[in-house]
Amino acid sequence: MENTPLFWAAFTAFVLAMLLLDLLVFNRKAHVVQMREALGWSALWIVLSLCFNYLVLRTMGRQPALEFLTGYLIEKSLSVDNLFVFLLIFTYFRVPQEYQHKILFWGIIGALVLRAVFILVGAALLAKFHFLLYLLGAFLVYTGVKMAASAGEPEIDPDANPVVKFLSRHLPITSKLEGGKFFVRKEKLLFATPLFVVLVMVETTDVVFAADSIPAILAVSRNTFIVFTSNVFALLGLRALYFALAGLMQLFHYLHYGLALILVFIGGKLLVSEFVHVPMSISLGVVGVLLLGSVVLSLLRPLPKKEE
Secondary structure, three states: OOOOHHHHHHHHHHHHHHHHHHHHHHOOOOOOOOHHHHHHHHHHHHHHHHHHHHHHHHHHOHHHHHHHHHHHHHHHHHHHHHHHHHHHHHHHOOOOHHHHHHHHHHHHHHHHHHHHHHHHHHHHHHHHOOOHHHHHHHHHHHHHHHHHHOOOOOOOOHHHOHHHHHHHHHOOEOOOOOOOOOEEEEOOEEEEOHHHHHHHHHHHHHHHHHHHHHHHHHHHOOOHHHHHHHHHHHHHOHHHHHHHHOOOHHHOOOHHHHHHHHHHHHHHHHHOOOOOOOOHHHHHHHHHHHHHHHHHHHHHOOOOOOOO
């Protein structure tokens, strides 16, 4: 089923239809996304993801369904941690709330294209070179340890971003926002706006995010259809999740430790896969317990006011 071009085409058509519905109907005009709207869209994408998971269960079997759900949870949880970076970017560039949805919309479209390439290339390499599994496992363990050691404090420095530096040198940029436009024409010259710079910043940081999440999901499943669809559903709900959690993200201050442990667990599972087989149901349970535990611990032990 997953290798049928018609099914891939149907899934792609569904994604495009949802994106067009979002862009042309529900968010045709720039506006501040309120909590109620964000929660509604978040719930819708979660329900659609679970319905698709059930479809996978009925048509492909229990193992692919567990792989999809595990991959979806990993991508979703890593996305929650990375939403804080988006918040820092918007704050740094002082992007008005009514334009943030537009940036995230086009940013996620770019992320879908880039991740499709990463997934196809990564899966092809893993299928051809078995030893890469162990390198992948070691990389995930290293990433998890590094994430835990960073104390969950990302640094945003646009001046150090090579793509932003390239744009600043080779593209004329207006000094202020021009409504919700990415480009404007002045005196027959095309200028980029600061909003386009923010979009580029979001896209390049997503490449860094993909370096963590794509290997983690490829470690769970090497079925490109499962890996791609779990990524797509997690990313499509990312914008709504951002607006729903923007004011609450600092409450989950232990989440990055839970994510770090998940990456270490998945990496360790790959490293010992030749000797120990860990059932997918156990992997799913471990991921769920670590996520829930880090969230509950964050709520039970909130940061002192000064640290917040």
